[in-house]
Amino acid sequence: MNEFDEDIAAVAEIAAVPQILDIVCRTTGMGFAAVARVTEDRWIACAVRDDIQFGLKAGGELQVETTICSAIREIRQAVVIDHVATDSIYANHPTPALYGFQSYISVPIMLADGTFFGTLCAIDPMPRKVDTPEVRGMFKLFAELIATHLHVGQRFNASVRHQREIEERLRQSQKMEAVGQLTGGLAHDFNNLLTGITGSLDLIQLRLSQGRTTELERYIVAAQGASKRAAALTQRLLAFSRRQTLSPVATDVDRLTSGMGELITRSIGSQIRFEMVGTTDLWLAKVDPNQLENALLNLCINARDAMPDGGRLTVATGNRVLDAQAARERDLEPGEYVVLAVTDTGSGMPPDVVARAFDPFFTTKPIGLGTGLGLSMVYGFARQSGGQARIDSAPGKGTTVSLYFPRHRGTVEPLAGIAPHAVAPGTTNVGTVLVVDDEPTVRMLITDLLQEMGYVSIEAGDAATAMRVLASQNRIDLLVTDVGLPGGLDGRQLAEAARRSRPTLKVLFITGYAENASADPGDLDVGMQIVTKPFAIQALCERIKVFIDS
Numbered sequence: 001m002n003e004f005d006e007d008i009a010a011v012a013e014i015a016a017v018p019q020i021l022d023i024v025c026r027t028t029g030m031g032f033a034a035v036a037r038v039t040e041d042r043w044i045a046c047a048v049r050d051d052i053q054f055g056l057k058a059g060g061e062l063q064v065e066t067t068i069c070s071a072i073r074e075i076r077q078a079v080v081i082d083h084v085a086t087d088s089i090y091a092n093h094p095t096p097a098l099y100g101f102q103s104y105i106s107v108p109i110m111l112a113d114g115t116f117f118g119t120l121c122a123i124d125p126m127p128r129k130v131d132t133p134e135v136r137g138m139f140k141l142f143a144e145l146i147a148t149h150l151h152v153g154q155r156f157n158a159s160v161r162h163q164r165e166i167e168e169r170l171r172q173s174q175k176m177e178a179v180g181q182l183t184g185g186l187a188h189d190f191n192n193l194l195t196g197i198t199g200s201l202d203l204i205q206l207r208l209s210q211g212r213t214t215e216l217e218r219y220i221v222a223a224q225g226a227s228k229r230a231a232a233l234t235q236r237l238l239a240f241s242r243r244q245t246l247s248p249v250a251t252d253v254d255r256l257t258s259g260m261g262e263l264i265t266r267s268i269g270s271q272i273r274f275e276m277v278g279t280t281d282l283w284l285a286k287v288d289p290n291q292l293e294n295a296l297l298n299l300c301i302n303a304r305d306a307m308p309d310g311g312r313l314t315v316a317t318g319n320r321v322l323d324a325q326a327a328r329e330r331d332l333e334p335g336e337y338v339v340l341a342v343t344d345t346g347s348g349m350p351p352d353v354v355a356r357a358f359d360p361f362f363t364t365k366p367i368g369l370g371t372g373l374g375l376s377m378v379y380g381f382a383r384q385s386g387g388q389a390r391i392d393s394a395p396g397k398g399t400t401v402s403l404y405f406p407r408h409r410g411t412v413e414p415l416a417g418i419a420p421h422a423v424a425p426g427t428t429n430v431g432t433v434l435v436v437d438d439e440p441t442v443r444m445l446i447t448d449l450l451q452e453m454g455y456v457s458i459e460a461g462d463a464a465t466a467m468r469v470l471a472s473q474n475r476i477d478l479l480v481t482d483v484g485l486p487g488g489l490d491g492r493q494l495a496e497a498a499r500r501s502r503p504t505l506k507v508l509f510i511t512g513y514a515e516n517a518s519a520d521p522g523d524l525d526v527g528m529q530i531v532t533k534p535f536a537i538q539a540l541c542e543r544i545k546v547f548i549d550s
Contacts, residue, residue, distance in 0.1 A: 052124065
């Protein structure tokens with residue numbers, strides 16, 4: 001909205017303006033009246049009363065140099081004409097003939113700070129007796145009334161703008177605090193993990209240089225363990241940011257939670273009484289069942305930690321229909337939802353903790369007993385699934401975390417997957433694989449693995465290089481490509497281009513996260529699959545072997 005749109009809106013908000021224009025026309029006999037915004041180069045009608053089909057509406061514009069109002073802006077005084085033909089100043093002026101009027105009155109609208117806003121004006125194609133003290137006084141009074149309303153409105157708008165500026169500064173401050181908390185937590189956790197990895201590798205190198213190979217396995221195990229923890233940390237961050245790669249299927253949430261009963265019971269211990277409350281004819285939800293299991297287990301463990309002296313943990317499901325108000329309160333669209341709620345009778349949380357509970361790395365647990373990523377991961381998963389996560393809690397009253405998922409109309413789908421096969425590096429296989437990744441280390445590891453498996457591998461660091469390979473006569477059995485590639489062509493676009501010349505080409509996407517969901521598993525064509533970085537070498541072996549042979 002520009003300043004003129006704001007001026008039109010400001011005049012429109014003055015309830016008395018239509019009545020003022022009506023009184024002006026009825027009292028003077030004028031057929032057209034308007035409140036106009038006048039600047040050095042523009043004349044814009046903010047409000048109009050038109051009984052003579054002059055043809056101008058609110059928002060309409062005249063060339064300011066063709067109007068008498070441009071002169072009024074300079075002299076800051078009213079101009080009143082009973083009959084143009086007998087007026088000593090305007091008898092030969094081009095404006096009356098241009099717009100077809102014989103009588104005219106225009107009074108300046110001056111704001112409290114001395115600013116010229118525009119005019120209250122009226123015209124008529126017939127001569128009218130308007131140059132009287134009564135008419136002049138009425139126009140002046142109405143102009144002052146409009147100016148007063150505009151001044152109050154401007155002060156109010158300025159106050160609102162100031163309030164918004166304060167709120168925006170507060171939001172920026174909170175955002176920077178959250179970013180600081182996030183980066184600080186990341187640096188702490190990743191430095192610990194990198195220390196374990198680099199330290200183990202340094203000791204392996206030292207032992208090898210000394211010819212000592214007897215204790216290398218313990219360092220290898222330590223480095224692998226730290227790497228796996230780093231991968232889990234990354235996955236939790238992606239879940240919070242709603243960029244993890246999900247595989248949603250139509251899921252019976254009741255059946256999923258029932259199947260986790262034994263695991264939850266073992267996880268929370270014997271001090272806590274556990275019960276599950278299902279719902280007859282529970283609707284289906286389209287979610288990633290593995291991530292939903294992780295989220296539920298995470299919530300149950302959090303509930304356990306809130307009840308160190310024991311208590312009751314309840315996992316309940318339900319169907320909910322949210323009307324417009326209920327949906328707005330939960331930041332959701334109105335409609336039907338499946339709700340999974342985890343309730344404990346623990347210590348509860350004060351409002352300030354509830355407000356920050358989903359922030360990454362925020363935790364109230366003692367140092368070393370929590371990363372602060374559990375609830376943020378649950379929140380990110382719910383939002384990425386099209387739903388919401390809500391916390392209801394109070395000190396001493398316990399806590400309920402409710403996950404809302406949109407209802408899915410369909411049938412339960414079997415969990416897709418590839419049957420595991422033990423594929424050892426060194427096995428002789430037949431086939432050629434094109435590996436496309438802009439990270440040289442990842443490319444090297446995959447090509448070395450393929451060679452260990454007996455496949456022929458071709459490397460490409462970007463989509464353009466890969467396209468040249470695909471345009472050749474080389475046999476390609478499988479395209480393994482990163483989703484995010486430099487050069488303007490991503491992995492999904494590369495695969496689609498490749499299939500135009502090689503329609504049966506199998507494609508395996510590898511991705512650190514689904515930045516724009518271009519490789520969302522739910523949208524993949526036949527003969528396309530996806531794996532998420534970081535991946536275990538054995539798992540990648542199995543995926544490639546089964547995929548090529550299928």
